[in-house]
Amino acid sequence: MERENKIVEEINMKEIDSENIAVWISKGQWDKCVEAGAPAVESLIMALKSLPSSRYNAETRSNIILALGKIRDERAVNVLIPCLSDDCEPPGSNDIYRVGAIAAEALAMIGDARAIEPLAAVLSNQRGPWDKRTKVLWALEKFDDPRALRGINISLRDGNPEVRRMAMVVKKKVKMRLRQGKKWWHFW
Numbered sequence: 230m231e232r233e234n235k236i237v238e239e240i241n242m243k244e245i246d247s248e249n250i251a252v253w254i255s256k257g258q259w260d261k262c263v264e265a266g267a268p269a270v271e272s273l274i275m276a277l278k279s280l281p282s283s284r285y286n287a288e289t290r291s292n293i294i295l296a297l298g299k300i301r302d303e304r305a306v307n308v309l310i311p312c313l314s315d316d317c318e319p320p321g322s323n324d325i326y327r328v329g330a331i332a333a334e335a336l337a338m339i340g341d342a343r344a345i346e347p348l349a350a351v352l353s354n355q356r357g358p359w360d361k362r363t364k365v366l367w368a369l370e371k372f373d374d375p376r377a378l379r380g381i382n383i384s385l386r387d388g389n390p391e392v393r394r395m396a397m398v399v400k401k402k403v404k405m406r407l408r409q410g411k412k413w414w415h416f417w
């Protein structure tokens with residue numbers, strides 16, 4: 230029975246083609262894209278690149294970014310890094326930093342070390358919203374890399390007490406894991 234299930238699963242994966250994925254993207258069926266996994270990555274990347282940063286595209290861009298993070302394919306890293314600075318909404322909007330915060334989360338899910346320095350760079354801009362900086366700190370917490378500590382240390386001098394508090398907690402966790410030499414990843 231287990232062998233039969235594997236065969237059916239392989240047949241179903243062969244039926245996933247770019248046409249199906251394009252339909253799922255156009256209908257906003259992000260869960261199906263995530264289930265498809267690696268075959269959906271290129272189509273999701275193309276869709277993300279085709280949508281200009283604007284408040285009208287913020288929700289769709291966020292959903293694509295989150296789907297790429299859930300798939301955890303390293304091909305998405307170079308496309309997600311520029312999304313960290315997405316400022317598509319006008320000042321005063323609750324969603325102004327939504328895309329950038331979701332990009333930080335997706336990069337943490339993927340766990341590729343190329344994201345560490347761009348994430349740290351976001352923390353050096355204290356004019357940005359404090360909740361976006363806390364999301365970036367959360368993302369840096371997922372990396373067992375001394376470079377993550379450099380970014381976290383920037384936030385210890387942040388003007389917002391919530392960001393400083395989060396930075397202290399994150400720094401403690403990362404330092405402890407680095408000392409122990411253990412890898413720790415949060416699985417979604």
